[in-house]
Amino acid sequence: MCLGIPGKIIDIYEQAGLRMGRVDFGGVIKEACLAYVPEAQVGDYTIVHVGFALNIIDEAEAHRTLELFNQIGLLDEELGDGALEPDGTNK
Amino acid sequence: MKHLTEYRDAARVREVLDEIHRLTTRPWRLMEVCGGQTHSIIRHGIDQLLPDGVEMIHGPGCPVCVTPQELIDQAIAIASLPDTILVSFGDMLRVPGSRGDLFQVKAGGGDVRVVYSPLECLKIAQENPDKEVVFFGVGFETTAPANAMAVFQARQLGIPNFSILVSHVRVPPALNVLLSAPEVYVQGFLLAGHVCAVMGYWEYEPLAARYRVPMVVTGFEPLDLVHGIRMAIRQLEEGRAEVENAYARAVTREGNRPAQQLLATVFEECDRNWRGIGLIPSSGWRLRPEFAAYDAAQRFAVEHINTQESPLCRAGDVLKGVLRPNECPAFGTLCTPRKPLGAPMVSSEGACAAYYNFGRVEAPKQPGS
Numbered sequence: 028m029c030l031g032i033p034g035k036i037i038d039i040y041e042q043a044g045l046r047m048g049r050v051d052f053g054g055v056i057k058e059a060c061l062a063y064v065p066e067a068q069v070g071d072y073t074i075v076h077v078g079f080a081l082n083i084i085d086e087a088e089a090h091r092t093l094e095l096f097n098q099i100g101l102l103d104e105e106l107g108d109g110a111l112e113p114d115g116t117n118k
Numbered sequence: 119m120k121h122l123t124e125y126r127d128a129a130r131v132r133e134v135l136d137e138i139h140r141l142t143t144r145p146w147r148l149m150e151v152c153g154g155q156t157h158s159i160i161r162h163g164i165d166q167l168l169p170d171g172v173e174m175i176h177g178p179g180c181p182v183c184v185t186p187q188e189l190i191d192q193a194i195a196i197a198s199l200p201d202t203i204l205v206s207f208g209d210m211l212r213v214p215g216s217r218g219d220l221f222q223v224k225a226g227g228g229d230v231r232v233v234y235s236p237l238e239c240l241k242i243a244q245e246n247p248d249k250e251v252v253f254f255g256v257g258f259e260t261t262a263p264a265n266a267m268a269v270f271q272a273r274q275l276g277i278p279n280f281s282i283l284v285s286h287v288r289v290p291p292a293l294n295v296l297l298s299a300p301e302v303y304v305q306g307f308l309l310a311g312h313v314c315a316v317m318g319y320w321e322y323e324p325l326a327a328r329y330r331v332p333m334v335v336t337g338f339e340p341l342d343l344v345h346g347i348r349m350a351i352r353q354l355e356e357g358r359a360e361v362e363n364a365y366a367r368a369v370t371r372e373g374n375r376p377a378q379q380l381l382a383t384v385f386e387e388c389d390r391n392w393r394g395i396g397l398i399p400s401s402g403w404r405l406r407p408e409f410a411a412y413d414a415a416q417r418f419a420v421e422h423i424n425t426q427e428s429p430l431c432r433a434g435d436v437l438k439g440v441l442r443p444n445e446c447p448a449f450g451t452l453c454t455p456r457k458p459l460g461a462p463m464v465s466s467e468g469a470c471a472a473y474y475n476f477g478r479v480e481a482p483k484q485p486g487s
Contacts, residue, residue, distance in 0.1 A: 053119035078235020089367035
């Protein structure tokens with residue numbers, strides 16, 4: 028129930044006094060309530076749970092996290108042959 | 119798909135797993151709090167790729183599972199009333215009550231409907247002015263803002279035939295109880311990412327300090343999960359016990375302020391009974407007196423129901439992480455998703471359902487056996 032998936036806000040409008048929008052989840056478009064993300068703009072990515080946008084995905088943080096993983100990968104490459112094999116990686 | 123594909127990249131997941139193997143020097147027991155994380159871990163077999171001795175314990179974060187039997191029986195009783203439409207999220211329908219479930223009410227002619235968003239209930243209420251529309255609103259902090267908004271909007275729009283049977287629960291008081299229970303042995307926690315997206319993670323800082331356990335805010339994709347596990351193990355190996363954020367693209371320390379404001383407008387804290395765990399002080403939310411007109415428990419004076427739970431179901435031990443689903447004697451034989459004894463076997467976040475659906479039928483061999 029606490030799952031939520033990221034989608035891209037494609038438009039924003041008002042309905043019954045609530046800020047609503049349509050969100051594109053990789054081709055599947057659903058309506059979501061945007062009342063809790065007043066800063067949201069068209070083009071932003073948001074995580075939607077039971078029809079409500081919970082947040083706006085922080086692109087800079089997303090980039091930083093992925094960079095971190097890239098660094099882990101780089102380290103792997105650099106240490107390459109010299110590094111000890113971890114035990115039981117793919118048991 | 120952006121913000122999804124890159125967190126399912128097998129090569130990156132393998133690199134982080136390699137890093138976990140490099141930094142782990144001894145056994146550790148970690149609990150993932152959220153049932154959605156349990157399903158992701160079991161589905162992708164992440165627990166089986168960890169170093170020997172690093173164990174993932176499954177937490178109580180399945181709202182349907184911790185909802186007490188009385189409330190399920192109450193929903194079934196309301197759904198059986200004439201001129202009433204009971205609306206719910208899908209996985210509540212097959213949770214066994216003392217006598218039958220909501221599906222059986224529907225099969226018997228009751229009007230039981232499933233929605234994606236609680237706001238849809240308001241539309242159903244407006245389209246059926248001669249019926250009572252009751253939303254069965256359970257959930258953790260993630261779902262509460264949606265349910266709060268449905269109630270708030272019902273008042274704003276003056277919809278008299280809508281009410282909510284509400285039972286919200288909050289994670290921090292439950293973790294406090296688990297951490298002080300002698301039978302629960304967990305050394306680090308992966309905190310539920312979307313609960314924290316709403317509430318932030320400042321509430322966990324006193325818990326991490328008091329019990330000396332690392333807590334890491336964690337997302338749901340494979341890469342998010344291994345990243346959270348890596349940060350928790352690194353803290354343990356370094357002897358630290360802090361709250362860290364492995365899901366920074368979605369979660370801030372303060373959480374979602376507008377959502378918290380509406381929660382405070384509509385709900386107030388209350389004690390809640392958790393199935394399998396018992397009464398936890400201040401662990402839930404109920405409607406504030408100003409919104410009592412929308413409280414289904416008050417609108418429908420359902421007679422006292424004698425609740426009965428299966429004596430064979432050990433949901434409580436599973437929810438506390440004391441028993442693995444496939445160690446339960448009823449698992450996969452007397453209890454299956456088609457014929458469940460308890461909620462963890464039917465909920466999309468239940469640990470028993472995860473083990474059954476992803477083929478973890480055999481209990482692990484005990485050392486020496």
